[in-house]
Each structure stands twice: as structure tokens, then as C-alpha cells.
Amino acid sequence: MAExxxxxxxxxxxxxxxxxxxxxxxxxxxxxxxxxxxxxxxYFFAAPYYLLPFAVLAIIAMIGERMHKASVTLTAWASATTxxxxxxxxxxxxxxxxxxxxxxxxxxxxxxxxxxVTYAGNRGLQIIPIALLAFxxxxxxxxxxxxxxxxGDPSTETGILGxxxxxxxxxxxxxxxxxxxxxxxxxxxxxxxGGWTTGHSMAYGAKLAGGAANSLVEELLFRGLLQPVFExxxxxxxxxxxxxxxxSVIHYGFIESFSFAEVIPELVKLIMYxxxxxxxxxxxxxxxxxLIPWLFHFIITSAIWLTIVAR
Numbered sequence: 001m002a003e004x005x006x007x008x009x010x011x012x013x014x015x016x017x018x019x020x021x022x023x024x025x026x027x028x029x030x031x032x033x034x035x036x037x038x039x040x041x042x043y044f045f046a047a048p049y050y051l052l053p054f055a056v057l058a059i060i061a062m063i064g065e066r067m068h069k070a071s072v073t074l075t076a077w078a079s080a081t082t083x084x085x086x087x088x089x090x091x092x093x094x095x096x097x098x099x100x101x102x103x104x105x106x107x108x109x110x111x112x113x114x115x116x117v118t119y120a121g122n123r124g125l126q127i128i129p130i131a132l133l134a135f136x137x138x139x140x141x142x143x144x145x146x147x148x149x150x151x152g153d154p155s156t157e158t159g160i161l162g163x164x165x166x167x168x169x170x171x172x173x174x175x176x177x178x179x180x181x182x183x184x185x186x187x188x189x190x191x192x193x194g195g196w197t198t199g200h201s202m203a204y205g206a207k208l209a210g211g212a213a214n215s216l217v218e219e220l221l222f223r224g225l226l227q228p229v230f231e232x233x234x235x236x237x238x239x240x241x242x243x244x245x246x247x248s249v250i251h252y253g254f255i256e257s258f259s260f261a262e263v264i265p266e267l268v269k270l271i272m273y274x275x276x277x278x279x280x281x282x283x284x285x286x287x288x289x290x291l292i293p294w295l296f297h298f299i300i301t302s303a304i305w306l307t308i309v310a311r
Contacts, residue, residue, distance in 0.1 A: 146232055
């Protein structure tokens with residue numbers, strides 16, 4: 001058992017799980033249903049849709065508390081609280097003006113700046129629910145709160161590339177970045193560099209900035225906040241699997257039918273993101289920080305956008 005809540009008494013050190021969830025429910029009902037602006041753009045979903053996963057996870061957390069199962073209580077509580085924070089953010093976001101609308105259409109490189117604002121700026125807004133989640137966790141878990149909201153130690157050695165190739169995570173990062181550059185050059189040559197215009201470069205630059213912001217906020221949430229809290233009541237490997245599943249599910253794309261052609265690609269994507277989440281989670285745990293997982297996350301995102309922009 002990892003250090004944290006004793007399995008026999010999940011509420012011994014942290015107070016009542018039910019009280020904190022009840023307070024969130026009392027706050028969430030008017031915030032999710034009464035306060036959102038009218039017909040406005042949504043960040044992920046309309047605010048009321050966050051209530052269902054929050055309620056289900058809250059019930060699981062309270063059942064775990066009654067059964068004195070700290071692993072169930074704390075993981076479900078942290079997950080429910082995440083949905084609460086993002087539901088609150090959805091309400092706040094509904095009142096924000098469109099970022100693209102703030103930029104005149106006739107400014108130089110208008111497309112670049114619009115993409116920068118709507119992607120990088122938009123993704124950066126997730127710092128609001130993440131900060132709220134960190135505050136609630138610190139308040140509820142008190143001195144027992146665990147997080148990885150720091151750079152960490154890239155010199156930590158790892159056997160991620162094979163036990164016979166133990167090396168610092170910083171060297172692993174250099175190797176993977178070098179391989180990425182080789183693949184990038186090969187990809188561009190195959191596509192034909194003659195077709196790559198200044199417009200492509202500007203679009204890719206804006207996508208890189210957005211990818212950097214998106215990678216950072218996802219690392220703050222999954223590896224910075226959720227994974228360390230899960231590790232308080234779960235073995236490190238189990239905590240890593242749980243955060244990786246959570247990470248994968250939020251990348252799920254909705255399908256209109258359950259046809260083979262639609263289900264299989266999404267299933268493959270879910271499995272792929274679980275694998276990525278496991279890798280990033282191991283990097284965060286072994287370096288005890290977010291610099292290395294953020295770097296790898298950014299490299300993966302850069303590769304995805306390179307493929308899309310080149311097409």
C-alpha cells in the first residue's frame with residue numbers, strides 16, 4: 001500500500017468524502033444549469049452534461065467510504081472532482097468572447113494569429129479548471145496532498161528502452177527527438193518539399209504553439225495532479241494504468257453508428273492513447289516532475305500536426 005490513506009479508514013485523515021461531494025453538488029446544480037450564457041460555443045460539452053459522470057463517480061466514492069475502501073474512495077472522489085471543476089469552467093467559458101472575433105480580418109498574417117489565439121490561447125484556458133482542482137485537492141487532502149507540479153529531475157536513470165540500455169531520461173528524450181527529426185525529414189521528402197509553402201510553415205508554427213499549450217495542460221492534469229493522488233492509495237503501476245485510461249477516454253471521438261468502420265478506428269485510438277499515457281506516466285513518476293513527459297507529449301503532438309498540415 002502506498003503511503004496515504006489507510007485502507008481501513010479512508011476518512012480518518014481527510015474528513016468526510018460525502019460532505020465535500022455534497023458541497024460540490026450544491027454549488028454545481030445552479031452553476032451548471034442556471035449560470036451558463038445562452039446559445040454560445042462550448043469548450044467540450046454543455047455544462048449540465050458534466051453532472052452525470054460527477055454523480056456516478058460521487059456515488060462510487062461514497063460507497064467506497066462506507067466500505068472503508070480507500071482506493072475506491074479517493075480515486076472516485078478525485079475523478080468526480082475533476083468533472084466538477086471542468087463543469088464550472090464550461091460555465092465560465094460560455095461567457096467568454098470568441099478569440100478569433102477579437103482579431104481584425106485584415107491584419108497581416110491574420111490566419112496565423114487567429115489559429116494561435118483559437119488553439120494555443122483556447123487550450124491555455126484549461127489552467128482555470130486545473131487550478132480549481134489543485135485548490136480543492138489541497139483543501140481536502142491537506143498535508144497529505146501529493147502532486148508533481150514541478151520540473152522534476154531529467155537526470156534520473158530509466159530502463160524504458162530496455163534494461164540493458166539504462167540511461168538518464170534526458171538522453172532518452174534526445175534520442176527520441178533525433179528519431180523524430182529523421183522521420184520528419186523523410187516524411188517531407190516523400191511528400192515533396194516543393195509543395196511546402198510559407199502558408200504551411202505559418203500554419204505549422206501556430207499548431208506547434210497550440211500543441212505546446214495543450215500538452216502542458218494535459219500533463220498538469222493527468223500526470224501532475226491525478227496520478228500522484230491515485231498513487232496515495234494504489235500501487236504505482238495501478239495508478240499509472242488508471243490515469244492512462246482516463247487520459248485515453250478524454251481523447252475519444254464520438255461515433256454516429258456502431259458500424260465496424262467507425263468503431264475499430266476509435267478502439268485503436270483508445271488503445272494507442274492508453275499506451276502513450278502509460279509511457280508519459282512512467283516518465284513523470286521516475287523523474288518526479290513534468291518536464292520530460294511534457295517534452296515527449298509535445299513531440300507526439302508535433303508529429304500529428306505535421307502529418308495534418310502536410311496533407
